[in-house]
Amino acid sequence: MGKISEVMDILGKHFDVSRRTTLNRMRESGNPDAFKILIGCLVSINIKDEVCEKILDELFERAGSFEELLEINDDDLERILYLARYRRVKSERLKSVCREVLERFDGCVPSNREDLLSIKGIGPKTCNVVLSFAFDKKVIPVDSNTVRISNRLGWIDTEKHEDVEKLLVESLDGDRLRGANAIFMLHGKDICVPVSPFCSKCPVNEICLKKGVEKSR
Secondary structure, eight states, rough: OHHHHHHHHHHHHOOOOGGGGGGHHHHHSSSSOHHHHHHHHHTTSSOOHHHHHHHHHHHHOOOHHHHHHHHSSSHHHHTTTTTTHHHHHHHHHEEEEEEHHHHHTTTTOOSSHHHHHHHHTTTHHHHIIIIIIIHHHHHHOOHHHHHHEEEHHSOOOOHHHHHHHHHHHHHOOHHHHHHHHHHHHHHHHHSSSSOOOOGGTTTTTGOOOTTOOOOOO
């Protein structure tokens, strides 16, 4: 199976840092902006990273704060979000979150889980992205890639995101934990895909238990 930290080190060396997601690059900028990370995460839901990056480049040229985003009229905001799925719903959600942060938290993104999850439109994954990327809290955003890869490697046998998060937080620290989200996303996209993973080119092929893998390439 391989020790979790050792496997993450091997995977981390395999993937090009420059390919990490827009949100991960925001975090590594040296001065992460909680506003941009929260809005970026909401925009990124269910769209490809290259599309998300284009949208955010234009959006953040127009808005550098919650107040400025609310000043963008609805038609303009939907136009900026033109490549996103459900752009009208996403536009409404962005403005709703902006209003709530301004009204309830004086325009400051909360740095704790309870307050973040109390904002309508923010779920557990977005919450953890903000806590980890903006405030360097010891949490990890868990998605389907993280759950799938952790199960296949034999680290855990569950589909519960909170159990996978608990395992990883207990097993990784420092830079390993901070970098884990990007590694899982790249590994899940390039090699450990949902159906018929590319085990033949996987850097941890020999120590992976391949739990649940019926066919591989």
